Amino acid sequence: QVQLVESGGGLVQAGGSLRLSCAASGRTFSSYAMGWFRQAPGKEREFVAAIRVSGNTYYADSVKGRFTISRDNAKSPVYLQMNSLKPEDTAVYYCAAAPRGLEYSAYTKPTNFGSWGQGTQVTVSS
16 A cells, blocks of 8 residues: 655635646555546546656646656656646546556456545536
8 A cells, every 4th residue: 555645735716727746655666657637526536637657647638738647666756747737637636546557447447446535626616
């Protein structure tokens, strides 16, 4: 297991930017693929972005071109740079860790991530 702590959430106007951070401790951070998910009130948790140990990245269509996930395997944290934010991006954002070596589609499913942070609130006002 790896312990994860998110930070960087807040209130921002539409069109603005935020950078979320996910600090990891415990077992070797560089052994895990990392993902960001979000959950809005009354909705299911949804995939936002993921990054493999190799650095390959995947994004939900709704954030592609606006969000960027990045990591430095030599050290944590994992970042989610969010630009051109929209009110529909409002949600609690969660960082999560998954085993390496899974196929792409597995990293879009919350059930394949075994470690989760506590979440950080992002609110985008119109």
